[in-house]
């Protein structure tokens with residue numbers, strides 16, 4: 001349960017891309033390893049970032065993916081989370097996630113990430129995920145297994 005103070009402060013929206021090899025038949029998921037800050041350095045996440053004021057979430061996702069990995073996306077369905085469709089990160093942050101596939105470019109980490117990996121359902125647990133992503137990854141695992 002959030003405190004009254006937390007309820008009165010809107011949380012910053014983060015968007016994440018669950019990039020799969022094929023939206024019609026997903027078999028692999030693209031994960032990216034963070035370089036900063038020190039608390040999450042070396043942990044793996046869905047590439048994305050914070051939505052800027054006045055920006056639509058999907059627009060932010062396209063912008064972040066060009067900036068971070070130099071790729072363009074074709075977006076699929078949103079992967080709704082348990083908190084009004086969002087995935088809670090912290091008292092300050094909450095995340096929306098869209099399935100996506102690449103429509104241009106090859107994923108090339110910039111300074112926000114130092115590695116990317118395509119993971120199958122069997123290898124999803126081979127990397128340490130940022131804590132807030134663990135429930136998201138659990139849902140993605142079921143999609144990759146279908």
Ligand SMILES: Nc1nc2c([nH]c(=O)n2[C@H]2C[C@H](O)[C@@H](COP(=O)(O)OP(=O)(O)OP(=O)(O)O)O2)c(=O)[nH]1
Nearest residue numbers: 014015016045046047048049050089093130132133
């Ligand atoms: N991009 C992304 N961020 C996540 C995920 N899971 C998770 O807890 N986060 C957290 C990490 C950060 O605290 C925050 C996103 O911030 P960010 O540093 O990626 O955002 P940004 O690219 O806009 O960077 P900045 O301008 O704030 O430096 O959300 C995830 O799967 N993807």
